[in-house]
Amino acid sequence: MLDVLLHLGNGLLTVCQPVNFMVLLVGLVLGLLVAVLPGLTLVMGVVLALPFTYKMGITPAVILLTAMYVTGTYGGAFTAILFRIPGEPIDVPLLWDGYEMARKGEPAKALGWTLVAALGGGLVAAIVMVAASEPVARIALTFSAPEYFGLVLFGLASVVCLGGGSQVNALISLCIGLLIASVGVDGTFGIDRFAFGFDTLRDGIEYLGVMVGAYGLGEVLARLEKGFTSPTLEKLGRIETRLPSGSEIMAVKGTLARSSILGIIVGIVPGAGATIASFLSYGVEAQYGPRRREMGSGIPEGIVAPQAASTASVGGAMIPLLTMGIPGSGATAIILGAFMLQGVQPGAQVFLTQPELIYAIFAAVFASLFGMVLLGYFAIKALVKVLDLNEAAVSAFVVMFCFIGALAARNNINDLWTIVAFGAVGYLFEKFRFPIAPMVLGCILGPLAESYFLTSMISAENDWTVFFTRPVSAVLMGFAALTFVFPIYRSWREGRRARAA
Amino acid sequence: MAVRKVAPFIALLAGAAYLFWLALNFEYPRVPGRLGPDAWPKIILGLLILTCLVGIANALAGRAIDSPKEGPAEGPGRTLLPGDLAADGTEGPSRYGLVAIGFALFLVYPFALEYVGFLVATFALMALFMIVGQWRNPLGIALTSVLGTLVLFYIFRGIVYVSLPLGTGPFQDFTVWVAQLLRMR
Numbered sequence: 057m058l059d060v061l062l063h064l065g066n067g068l069l070t071v072c073q074p075v076n077f078m079v080l081l082v083g084l085v086l087g088l089l090v091a092v093l094p095g096l097t098l099v100m101g102v103v104l105a106l107p108f109t110y111k112m113g114i115t116p117a118v119i120l121l122t123a124m125y126v127t128g129t130y131g132g133a134f135t136a137i138l139f140r141i142p143g144e145p146i147d148v149p150l151l152w153d154g155y156e157m158a159r160k161g162e163p164a165k166a167l168g169w170t171l172v173a174a175l176g177g178g179l180v181a182a183i184v185m186v187a188a189s190e191p192v193a194r195i196a197l198t199f200s201a202p203e204y205f206g207l208v209l210f211g212l213a214s215v216v217c218l219g220g221g222s223q224v225n226a227l228i229s230l231c232i233g234l235l236i237a238s239v240g241v242d243g244t245f246g247i248d249r250f251a252f253g254f255d256t257l258r259d260g261i262e263y264l265g266v267m268v269g270a271y272g273l274g275e276v277l278a279r280l281e282k283g284f285t286s287p288t289l290e291k292l293g294r295i296e297t298r299l300p301s302g303s304e305i306m307a308v309k310g311t312l313a314r315s316s317i318l319g320i321i322v323g324i325v326p327g328a329g330a331t332i333a334s335f336l337s338y339g340v341e342a343q344y345g346p347r348r349r350e351m352g353s354g355i356p357e358g359i360v361a362p363q364a365a366s367t368a369s370v371g372g373a374m375i376p377l378l379t380m381g382i383p384g385s386g387a388t389a390i391i392l393g394a395f396m397l398q399g400v401q402p403g404a405q406v407f408l409t410q411p412e413l414i415y416a417i418f419a420a421v422f423a424s425l426f427g428m429v430l431l432g433y434f435a436i437k438a439l440v441k442v443l444d445l446n447e448a449a450v451s452a453f454v455v456m457f458c459f460i461g462a463l464a465a466r467n468n469i470n471d472l473w474t475i476v477a478f479g480a481v482g483y484l485f486e487k488f489r490f491p492i493a494p495m496v497l498g499c500i501l502g503p504l505a506e507s508y509f510l511t512s513m514i515s516a517e518n519d520w521t522v523f524f525t526r527p528v529s530a531v532l533m534g535f536a537a538l539t540f541v542f543p544i545y546r547s548w549r550e551g552r553r554a555r556a557a
Numbered sequence: 558m559a560v561r562k563v564a565p566f567i568a569l570l571a572g573a574a575y576l577f578w579l580a581l582n583f584e585y586p587r588v589p590g591r592l593g594p595d596a597w598p599k600i601i602l603g604l605l606i607l608t609c610l611v612g613i614a615n616a617l618a619g620r621a622i623d624s625p626k627e628g629p630a631e632g633p634g635r636t637l638l639p640g641d642l643a644a645d646g647t648e649g650p651s652r653y654g655l656v657a658i659g660f661a662l663f664l665v666y667p668f669a670l671e672y673v674g675f676l677v678a679t680f681a682l683m684a685l686f687m688i689v690g691q692w693r694n695p696l697g698i699a700l701t702s703v704l705g706t707l708v709l710f711y712i713f714r715g716i717v718y719v720s721l722p723l724g725t726g727p728f729q730d731f732t733v734w735v736a737q738l739l740r741m742r
Contacts, residue, residue, distance in 0.1 A: 111717050224612045230568060231605035235576070235598065242594035245585045249594060250576060273663060281656045284690050448690025449701045452683040456709055459666060462721040472667040479663060483656065488565045506597040513592055 083123025091131025153358025181371025202517030233498020274482015323372020674724020
């Protein structure tokens with residue numbers, strides 16, 4: 057325990073070094089801006105910041121992205137509550153009670169509740185993250201290829217089943233991502249796979265290009281199709297935050313605890329991020345909370361539940377990333393990318409051999425939470441003014457960041473074709489309602505999944521039962537199967553009930 | 558309507574079948590009792606083909622067993638929810654012409670970058686994209702494009718040291734002149 061606190065203290069000192077502190081501040085402001093602008097999602101914002109990290113050291117690079125990730129779960133609350141504009145899908149549940157409270161004449165109080173919820177949920181998750189990571193890393197060290205394959209498969213099954221929308225479309229998206237990852241020269245046999253004679257394809261398709269293209273250019277094209285519309289800000293003068301009293305906070309402590317724990321669990325599950333945490337937590341509160349009948353009428357529980365869960369999911373999502381190298385959400389997939397660009401594969405080994413880096417990231421999460429509160433309380437009025445910017449102009453900059461980001465990774469103009477191609481793919485995915493996240497996670501986890509699968513099969517002399525005869529991998533394979541089969545069973549049962557009715 | 562729903566699955570099925578055929582013909586030194594480089598892609602493609610068939614069956618039957626349901630889908634195409642902007646009808650109709658022009662601009666940019674260099678290509682892309690994006694403010698477009706290009710050039714070439722393309726001939730001279738003007742190396 058003392059060791060952990062000592063490491064955390066050192067991590068805090070690292071974060072307080074001038075460059076790292078500066079980077080943290082920039083990350084906090086960028087995260088809030090990204091969350092406020094309806095055209096930019098949190099994941100897209102973190103993608104756009106990635107090129108700035110190429111020439112940084114790994115510590116400031118990850119601090120920048122982590123700070124953006126933390127504040128990105130909070131900034132959109134302002135536009136959702138005050139202007140009924142959800143800056144992110146995360147913020148949609150805030151429209152139901154947050155906007156209602158604002159309509160009843162208490163916008164400052166509603167904003168105060170989001171601040172308390174974000175800080176409370178974020179802190180609980182950060183403490184769990186620090187306490188749980190080392191034991192998890194030690195357990196992960198005992199895993200062999202079959203266990204890791206089970207874990208990756210569970211992650212992939214989760215991203216298919218928890219993303220909302222059609223499971224068939226999500227599975228297709230995942231398969232496409234896994235296929236993209238298999239393009240290029242095979243590492244063991246040295247033969248071309250799906251390269252069609254193109255040198256660019258023989259080198260493989262960088263998942264960075266897939267991410268930047270699909271999330272960045274794809275979303276810009278999707279918004280261009282509907283016409284860029286900039287909201288007006290007549291109510292800007294009314295932006296202020298009024299904190300609830302101690303007794304009021306104590307009255308919702310149950311909601312805060314439930315939502316924080318739910319957010320952490322959802323964050324840990326690979327593939328499920330802040331959006332799912334936010335919706336799920338609101339749903340749980342609406343079904344089981346003590347004031348469930350009043351949900352939607354502008355009560356604090358309806359604000360605290362989604363906000364605490366979405367910010368808590370950050371700490372949860374960092375646990376599998378830092379201990380096993382498996383991203384728990386879209387944003388952590390990009391943070392994983394930042395690690396890999398610096399030549400570091402996060403996981404149990406890094407956790408135990410480079411604790412100073414890991415604890416600097418932990419400290420950055422704590423610092424980001426407090427920085428977020430200060431910025432949210434004092435500077436949000438200025439930051440929300442970005443909504444005055446013309447969306448076509450903002451999108452032009454987004455496009456340029458996508459292109460420069462792709463160019464900066466390897467100084468190769470051919471990489472620009474990758475992002476243009478995946479921009480088209482991303483747009484078509486939006487159009488036909490195929491989720492993008494499974495494809496991106498498939499691209500990232502595909503090489504790992506293939507490697508663990510082949511290694512397991514080689515060591516077991518092609519006996520596929522190896523995945524089911526080892527206890528941990530059998531449990532993980534079981535979880536993966538349940539995660540995948542249960543929603544199919546549920547929708548089949550609902551369909552039968554509907555037909556019977 | 559059914560054709561529109563089935564079309565993407567059929568296209569994906571055809572693509573997956575073709576790739577599966579390619580994977581069947583991978584040439585590599587086969588080792589008895591050991592999986593080759595075709596094993597993993599075949600598993601994925603088999604799964605993809607199966608899923609596409611389920612998708613086609615669902616679409617044809619018009620079944621609700623796996624229809625997109627309300628939930629946190631990503632991006633602007635996400636499910637409409639109470640209070641969402643689009644629910645108020647503030648989002649316009651689909652304008653595929655704009656998407657086609659926007660995409661054409663993205664396609665031209667990498668070509669242009671090699672010949673006219675970062676400054677000219679970026680200025681042109683930003684200005685044209687804002688025009689396509691229906692911003693009716695010529696002065697705003699001009700200022701944003703010029704200042705935006707210079708700021709991006711300064712940040713990424715001068716501070717982050719990204720090797721941005723200079724262009725060829727007179728365009729290269731122009732880029733170097735601007736870099737000197739901005740006191741960059």
